Amino acid sequence: MNTQMTMEQYRKKLKLENLVIGASIVILFIVQVLAFCQVIQPPQDSRFVDYWNGFIAGSAMGVLLLLAIGFIRNLRAMRNQQELQKWYNKNYDERSRKIATQGQASGARVFVLLMLPASIISGYFSVTVFITGVAAVLALSVCMALGKLYYKRKLG
Amino acid sequence: METKIPALRKERKLSQEELALAVGVTRQTITSIESGRYIASLPLAYKIARYFGLTIEEVFDFSEYEEGAER
Structure with missing residues (x-):
């Protein structure tokens, strides 16, 4: 342990x-x-x-x-x-680590939630920005899912 | 969660910094535990209790987690 x-x-x-x-x-x-x-x-x-x-x-x-x-x-x-x-x-320090972990997780969730509508709106003005935004959201979502899967297995 | 850490420190004339160094955390973590803003993990609670030569229940107040207690 x-x-x-x-x-x-x-x-x-x-x-x-x-x-x-x-x-x-x-x-x-x-x-x-x-x-x-x-x-x-x-x-x-x-x-x-x-x-x-x-x-x-x-x-x-x-x-x-x-x-x-x-x-x-x-x-x-x-x-x-x-x-x-x-x-x-x-x-x-366990408290600092908890703050960092929770802060990063919340930040990533907020990013995904804000970037998705922002990307869709930007699609009306620029195809490049739309594709970049969607790609960033997708990449982060995949990373978050993989991280979740890893820790689900690790922590049983 | 309430703790007896401030009283135990005072009794032993121990600063937060000294306790923090002894149990492997920062002074800010000890401050947060003492003020009830942060609940120590089981290993840390064990280390703190052992440092004072007591059991976890003697250092930390678990009454709010007793069955039937209001949350």
């Missing part, structure tokens, strides 16, 4: 997470350097080339910053047992 991981397993998970984050940071940094040296460039066929270049560079810097924060946070947690325990509690 014990589904919780031990602190050692959690430390290993953070270590693996940091490995992935570290690799992402290196790759993104190399791409940024190459872009700065104009070895690689975003598509130039847009009328807003400068804006687009700036947007891509800014996004990359933002993601790099977020990754670096995550990397340092994990590193700090791995080096301090109390910090590790706190971080574990925060990530596996």
Whole structure:
């Protein structure tokens, strides 16, 4: 019945997470350097080339910053047992998980209920928007049904 | 659901943060349980009760779930 991981397993998970984050940071940094040296460039066929270049560079810097924060946070947690325990509690807190699960389920239901009439109404104005809306609703509905089926089997 | 957690904490001079750390949840979860806004899962209720050296029934008030009790 014990589904919780031990602190050692959690430390290993953070270590693996940091490995992935570290690799992402290196790759993104190399791409940024190459872009700065104009070895690689975003598509130039847009009328807003400068804006687009700036947007891509800014996004990359933002993601790099977020990754670096995550990397340092994990590193700090791995080096301090109390910090590790706190971080574990925060990530596996049952109330937070319940809030996330219920929030996501409600959000998905509301999305489907609102998107369906919205897609039908949009059909009077644009075929593309109608098809996109219906496709999004269908895709989400299938994902929700599959998730329901999975947990129905899992929870017997 | 009412609980005796605040009284038990006070008795042992324990903060919500310390209890939370000991039973593996956040301080906010302990606050919610104490105020009755959140009902702890069975494993968490067991952990809290064990932490105080009591049974679940001694920590949590189940009277509203007794047969015949008004919901």
